[in-house]
Amino acid sequence: MCHIMCSKMLCVTILLCSLSILLSPACSKDLEEPDPEPPTVVEPGGPDGNGYKPGDASGIEKDILIPVDSATASENQPGEGVENALDGNYTSIYHSLWDRSRFPEEPVVIEFYFDDDIEYIDYMLYHPRKDGGTNGHILSGEILTKSQGEDYEKLTSFAFANSSATKRIIFPEGFQDPVAVKMVVTEGTNGFVSASQFEFFQMNSQAADFEDVFTDHSFSELRDGVSRADLEAIDNLFIRNMAVAIYDGDYEEERVGVYDTYPEPSVISDLNKTGRMGSYDNMTGIHVKWGEQLVVFVDEVEADMYLRVVNHYEGYGGQDFVLNPGANRITSPANGLVYLIYHSDNDHQARVNIASGSLNGYFDISRHTNEDWVSMITEASYGFFDLKGEKAHITFTTDELRQYVTDAVRLVEVYDSIVTLQQELMGLYKYDRVPRGRLYYRANTRDGVYMHATGNATEYAPGTLERIANHESLRSDAIWGPAHETGHIHQTRPGLMWVGMTEVTVNIYSQHVQTTFGNPSRLQTENIDGYASRYEKGFNEIIAEGIPHNAHGDVFVKLIPFWQLQLYYSKVHGRDEFYKDVHEQVRLNPDPADDGMCQLEFVKVVCDVAGEDLTGFFEAWGFLSPIDQDISDYGTRRMTITEEQVSELKDYIAERPYGNPSGMLQYITDSTVDLYRSGDRVKTGTGRREGNNFTMEGWENVVVFEVYSDDDLLYVSTEYSFTVPSLPEEVEVFAMGANGTRHRISL
Numbered sequence: 001m002c003h004i005m006c007s008k009m010l011c012v013t014i015l016l017c018s019l020s021i022l023l024s025p026a027c028s029k030d031l032e033e034p035d036p037e038p039p040t041v042v043e044p045g046g047p048d049g050n051g052y053k054p055g056d057a058s059g060i061e062k063d064i065l066i067p068v069d070s071a072t073a074s075e076n077q078p079g080e081g082v083e084n085a086l087d088g089n090y091t092s093i094y095h096s097l098w099d100r101s102r103f104p105e106e107p108v109v110i111e112f113y114f115d116d117d118i119e120y121i122d123y124m125l126y127h128p129r130k131d132g133g134t135n136g137h138i139l140s141g142e143i144l145t146k147s148q149g150e151d152y153e154k155l156t157s158f159a160f161a162n163s164s165a166t167k168r169i170i171f172p173e174g175f176q177d178p179v180a181v182k183m184v185v186t187e188g189t190n191g192f193v194s195a196s197q198f199e200f201f202q203m204n205s206q207a208a209d210f211e212d213v214f215t216d217h218s219f220s221e222l223r224d225g226v227s228r229a230d231l232e233a234i235d236n237l238f239i240r241n242m243a244v245a246i247y248d249g250d251y252e253e254e255r256v257g258v259y260d261t262y263p264e265p266s267v268i269s270d271l272n273k274t275g276r277m278g279s280y281d282n283m284t285g286i287h288v289k290w291g292e293q294l295v296v297f298v299d300e301v302e303a304d305m306y307l308r309v310v311n312h313y314e315g316y317g318g319q320d321f322v323l324n325p326g327a328n329r330i331t332s333p334a335n336g337l338v339y340l341i342y343h344s345d346n347d348h349q350a351r352v353n354i355a356s357g358s359l360n361g362y363f364d365i366s367r368h369t370n371e372d373w374v375s376m377i378t379e380a381s382y383g384f385f386d387l388k389g390e391k392a393h394i395t396f397t398t399d400e401l402r403q404y405v406t407d408a409v410r411l412v413e414v415y416d417s418i419v420t421l422q423q424e425l426m427g428l429y430k431y432d433r434v435p436r437g438r439l440y441y442r443a444n445t446r447d448g449v450y451m452h453a454t455g456n457a458t459e460y461a462p463g464t465l466e467r468i469a470n471h472e473s474l475r476s477d478a479i480w481g482p483a484h485e486t487g488h489i490h491q492t493r494p495g496l497m498w499v500g501m502t503e504v505t506v507n508i509y510s511q512h513v514q515t516t517f518g519n520p521s522r523l524q525t526e527n528i529d530g531y532a533s534r535y536e537k538g539f540n541e542i543i544a545e546g547i548p549h550n551a552h553g554d555v556f557v558k559l560i561p562f563w564q565l566q567l568y569y570s571k572v573h574g575r576d577e578f579y580k581d582v583h584e585q586v587r588l589n590p591d592p593a594d595d596g597m598c599q600l601e602f603v604k605v606v607c608d609v610a611g612e613d614l615t616g617f618f619e620a621w622g623f624l625s626p627i628d629q630d631i632s633d634y635g636t637r638r639m640t641i642t643e644e645q646v647s648e649l650k651d652y653i654a655e656r657p658y659g660n661p662s663g664m665l666q667y668i669t670d671s672t673v674d675l676y677r678s679g680d681r682v683k684t685g686t687g688r689r690e691g692n693n694f695t696m697e698g699w700e701n702v703v704v705f706e707v708y709s710d711d712d713l714l715y716v717s718t719e720y721s722f723t724v725p726s727l728p729e730e731v732e733v734f735a736m737g738a739n740g741t742r743h744r745i746s747l
Contacts, residue, residue, distance in 0.1 A: 052250045054356035055241035057293035060329040061204035063322075066114065066121055068200065074109040075102065082110055085127075085195040090319055093129045095136055096193040107141065108185040108193040112200070116148075120174040120202060123322070124181065126160075126167045127197040130317045132455065136194025137162050140187040143169055148177040162189050163266040164455075165279065165341055166320035168304045174202075207326025210234075213243060217325045219297035220256040220353040222246055238295060239327075242355050254285055254361065256353045261303060261344035265456065268435045272428065273587050275489035276456045278393050278440025280310070280386075282340035284352075287360035287382040294330045294338070298323045299351040303344035311336035312384040312395060313445055316457055323352075332357075337382060337395075362386035365412045373408035377401055384443065387412050391419035393438040397445065400465035410471040415441060418483050421516055422490050422509045427580030433587075439486055451481050453488035460485075475517055483513035495586030495605070498598035499639055500631040503555040508562050508579070521670040523560060532719045535560060535669045539704065539716035542622050543666060549622035550599070550631055550639055561621040564668050568661070569610065572668070572676045581609045595631070596641040599623060600649050613658040615650055620666040624649070663738045664703065669718065672703045675738040682737040687745040692727055696720045696745070702735045705745075 073082040077095045085094040096108050114121075128137050140159045144152040155175075160167045175181075181200070185193045207217050213231070215221045219239070222231075228247050234240035245251040265276040288294050288309055296307060306320040311334040319333045320341065337360060340352065361376045365388065368376070377385060380398050387394040387408065392415035405411055419439045428434045440457040449461045460468060460481070467478035474482070487509030491497045496505045515521055523534040531537040538557040542549060552558055569578035585605045592598045603618050618624050624646045631639045663676050685698025696705060699720065707715040707724055709731050715724045735743040 052242070052245035052252060054295070055238045057238050057295050057329055057356060059236045060238055060293075060295050060327050061206045062329045063122075063204055063324065064202040066118055066200040066202060068112050068198070069115050070113045071198075072111050074106075085198050088197070090127065090130050090196050092196075093131070093136075094193075094195045096188070098192075100191040103188070103191060103193070104186055108188070110183045110185070110198075112181045112183075112198065114178045114180065114200075118178050120176045121171055121178050121181075121200050122174055122203045123168055123170045123201055125197070125199040125201070125320075125322060126169070126195060127199070127320065128164045128166070129194050129196045130164060130319075132317070133194075134162065134164075134455070135188075135190045136192035137164070137189040138167075138183075138185050138187075138193060138195065139189060141183060141185040144182040144184065145171065145175050145178065146180040146182070147175070148179055150179075152180075152182055161264040161266045161343075162270070163264060163276070163279075164317065165264070165343065166306050166322070168322055201322075203324055204327070209236075210239060213239075216299045216351065217297065218256065218299040218351040218353045219243075219327070219355070220246070220351065238355070252359060254359050255355060256351065257282075257284060258349050258351050259305075259340050259342055261342050261346065261348045261350075262437045263345060263435065264343040265435075265437055267345075268437070271587075272426075272433055272435070273492045273495070273591075275453065275491065277435050277437035277489070278456055279341055279437075280308075280339040280393060280395075280440065281388075281437050282342055283362045283386045283388060283393070284338045284340060284354055285360050285362040285386065286338040286354045286357040288332045288336065288338055288357040290332055290335045292332045292357065294332050294357055295355045296323055296328045296330065297353040297355060298325050298328065300325050301342070301350045302346060302348035303342065305350060305352075306341040308339050308341055309334045309336045310339060312442065315444070315446075316442065316454065316459075337384060337386070360385065362388060363408055363412070364388045365390065365409060365416075368408075370407060370409055373405070377405070377408075389413070389416040389438065391416040391423075391438055393440050395440070395442040396460075396465055396469055397443045397462045400443070400462050400469055404466050404469040405471075407471050411469065411474065414471050414474050414479075415482065417517075418479075418486050418513050421513050422483075422486060425509065425512050425579050426490060426492065426583045427577075430577065430580045431584050439489055441482065451485055453485045458482065458485035458489065476519060479514055479517055479519060480510055480522070483510040486510075486513075492583050492586050494591055494595075494598050495589065495601060496583070498592075498595040499633045499637040500550045500558070500595075502633050504558045505562060507556070507559045508566065511559070511563050512566065515670070521563075523556060523563060524670040526556070530725075532717070532722070533669070536716065536718045539667065539718070543620050544713045544716055546625075547622055548625040548627040548629070548641075550627060551622070551629060561617070561623070561666070564617075564665060565606065567668050567670065567673055568663075568665050568676065571673045572663075578609060582606060585609060595637060595639050596627070596645065599639075600641065600645055604649060604652065607653050607656070607658060610661075611658055612661050613653055613656075614661065614665070615653055617661065617665045664736060664740045667704045667716075667736060668738070669703075671718075672738065675701055675703060679739055681739075682735055682741060682743055684735070684743055687733060687747050689733075689747045692724050694722055694724070694733065694747075696735070699735055701737060703738050704736050706734045706736055706742075708732045708734070 068086050071082045075097045077098055080095040082094045084092040138160055142157045143155045145155045146152045215223055231243040231247055259282045262281050265279055269276045305323045307323050308318040308320050309332050310318040321330045358381050360380050360382045363373055363376055383398050384395050385398045385401055389412040442457050442459055443462055444459040451460050467473045468482055487506040490509055491506050526534050534556045538560040542552055569575040582605055592601045603623055607614050626641050626643050628640045630636050668676055680701045682702055683700035687696045705717045709728050733745045
C-alpha cells in the first residue's frame with residue numbers, strides 16, 4: 001500500500017500511481033522527508049563558535065503517521081470521493097452529494113480501515129477544505145472505533161467550530177489493535193460534508209528523555225546545577241547543540257515565546273453576526289524554507305495547538321501540524337512564515353521554543369520602538385513582514401514596508417484606531433462583545449488584486465502600500481480603502497446586510513472612520529452625474545422619483561439614509577448610543593426569513609431604538625415601497641416586500657407611544673448638521689428663474705430647495721443656484737428649513 005506517511009508534497013506526485021482508495025505499495029517510506037539536500041551537522045556554538053546555529057534535526061522524533069489501508073463514504077459527489085481526502089494533497093477535497101435531499105436526515109458515514117499490523121492510534125486529524133470555501137465544514141457527529149475481534153463502539157461525540165482550522169480527535173489511552181474508525185457526520189456547513197485530508201497518528205514520547213536537563217517541555221531553560229559538561233554529553237546532536245547555546249547565552253531569545261489562547265474566530269463571528277477576525281494573532285517571526293526540518297518544543301497546552309507555515313506569495317492559508325507537549329519535528333511544506341493557531345474559550349498561555357528556521361522577526365507595538373523597527377525591517381529575510389497592534393495584525397510586503405513606512409508606531413496605531421472606531425460604533429464595547437483577536441490586513445501579490453475582504457482578512461495589492469503603509473497618507477485620503485474593507489468584516493448580517501447592501505451598509509463604518517479622522521464626507525464632496533453631491537443625487541433619484549430604495553443602482557446613494565441616521569441621532573442630538581443599540585438589537589433578534597423582511601425589520605429596530613415614528617423618513621427613502629425585483633449583489637436574489645407586510649409594520653409602529661422627529665430628517669447632510677442642531681430659522685430672500693436655471697439670493701439657513709409641479713416633487717437642490725434638466729412651464733419652489741418649515745418662493 002502507498003503509505004500516507006510520505007511527505008504531503010511528494011505524495012501528490014507519487015499517488016498518481018493510483019486513483020483508487022486502495023493505495024499502491026510503490027510509495028516508499030524513504031520519501032518521508034523532502035529534504036532539498038542532506039542536513040548539515042552543526043556542533044555546539046555554530047561553525048565559528050559564536051552564536052546559535054540549528055543542528056542536525058534527524059534525531060528529533062516525529063509523530064508517526066498511520067497509513068489508511070482503505071476507506072468508504074456513504075455518499076460523494078462524482079469525482080470528489082473520499083480517496084481525495086487520503087492522498088496527501090491538501091488542494092483536493094472529498095465532498096458529499098450536491099443534492100442535499102438525504103442529509104442531514106441520513107448522516108454521512110465515512111469509514112477508515114487499517115492493516116492488521118497497526119498496534120495503536122493516538123489521535124486523528126480532520127483538515128477542512130483549504131480552498132477558501134466553507135461548504136461542508138464538518139460541524140458535529142460522532143466517532144466509533146472497532147478493534148480486532150470487536151464490534152464498533154462509540155468513542156465520542158464531537159462539535160467543531162465552523163472554520164478551516166484543523167480539528168483533532170484524541171483516542172484516550174491509545175486505540176489498541178485498530179481495525180476501523182467510523183465518522184458519522186450529522187451536521188455540516190450549508191448542509192454538505194467536505195474534507196481536505198483525514199490523518200491518523202501515533203505520538204512520540206521523546207520529551208521524557210530530557211526532564212533532568214530542562215525545566216519544562218519547551219526546552220528553553222536549563223535546570224539549576226546542569227553543567228556544560230553535562231550538556232556536551234547529550235547524545236542527541238540537535239538538543240545538545242541547542243542546550244549548549246542556551247548555557248553560553250548564545251540562544252536567540254526571539255525563538256522562545258509565551259503564546260496566548262484566542263477564541264475560535266468563527267465562534268465569535270457567529271455570536272456577533274459578523275465576518276471573522278484573523279487567525280494569526282500568534283505570529284512567531286520565524287521564516288522557514290520548503291523541506292527544512294522545523295523543530296518546535298512546547299510546554300503544556302490547554303487546547304490543541306497547531307503550527308501553520310504560510311507562504312504569503314500563495315495566499316492566506318497553509319497546512320496545519322498539531323503540536324504536542326515536548327519535541328515536535330515538522331518537514332516544512334512551504335517557504336514562508338510560521339504562525340501558531342491556539343484556540344480556546346479559556347485564557348491560557350503556553351511557552352513555545354522554535355529551535356530551527358531563521359529569524360525574520362515581527363514588530364510588536366507593545367514592545368518595540370521605531371528604532372527597533374529600522375533594524376528589524378532592514379534585517380528581515382522573507383518577502384513579507386508582520387506588525388502586531390492591539391487590534392490589528394498587518395502582514396505587508398517587506399520591500400514596500402522598507403520604502404514607505406516612516407513611523408511604524410503611528411502606522412499600527414492608525415490601523416488599531418480603524419478597528420476600534422468601528423467596533424465602538426457597532427456597540428461591541430458597550431455590550432462586552434469585543435473579540436480578543438485582531439483584524440488581519442495582508443498584502444496579496446497575485447495578479448488582479450486591488451483591495452478586498454476575504455473570510456478571515458482584508459487584502460491589498462503591493463501597489464496600494466505607498467498610500468496605506470504610510471501613516472500620514474493613511475490618516476487622510478487613503479483611509480477609505482482599509483476602513484471600507486474592515487467594514488466588510490464588521491458588517492452585521494443578515495440584519496444589516498440583506499441583498500443589495502453588501503457595498504452599502506459597509507460604508508456606515510468607513511464614513512464613520514473617514515470623518516472621525518477629520519476628512520470630508522464622500523457623500524458631501526463627490527459631485528457625480530451633474531449633481532452637486534451624492535446627497536443631491538439621492539434626493540432626486542430616490543426621494544423625488546419615488547422608487548424603492550433597493551431598486552437604485554448607486555451604492556453611495558443607497559448609503560445616504562443609513563448615514564443620515566448617524567448624523568441626526570449622534571451628531572445633532574448627541575445620542576452616540578444609537579447605532580450601538582441598533583446593532584445589538586440586530587444581533588439579539590432572530591434572523592429574518594428573507595431579504596425583504598430584513599429591510600422591514602431594520603425599520604422596526606430603528607424606530608424602537610430611536611423611540612420615534614420614522615415611517616415618514618423611511619417612506620421618503622423607499623424602504624416602505626413594495627418591491628418584487630431581482631437584485632444583483634455578488635449574485636442575484638429576489639427582493640420582495642408586499643403591501644400587507646408594510647401595513648403590518650406601520651400598524652406596529654403606530655401602536656407605540658412614539659412621537660415624530662423634530663426635523664426633516666430625510667434632508668440632513670454633513671454640511672447642515674449645525675442647522676439641525678441649532679434650529680435656526682430660515683431667513684427669507686428672493687428667487688428668480690431663467691429657463692431651467694434658478695438663483696436664490698438673500699436666503700439663509702435653508703437645507704434644500706424643492707421644485708414642484710402641482711403636487712409632484714420634481715427636483716431637490718442643496719445649492720442656492722441650480723439647473724433642473726427638464727421642467728414644465730409652471731412650477732413652485734420652496735425653501736425647506738431643518739425644522740420642517742416650508743417657504744414658498746416667488747419667481
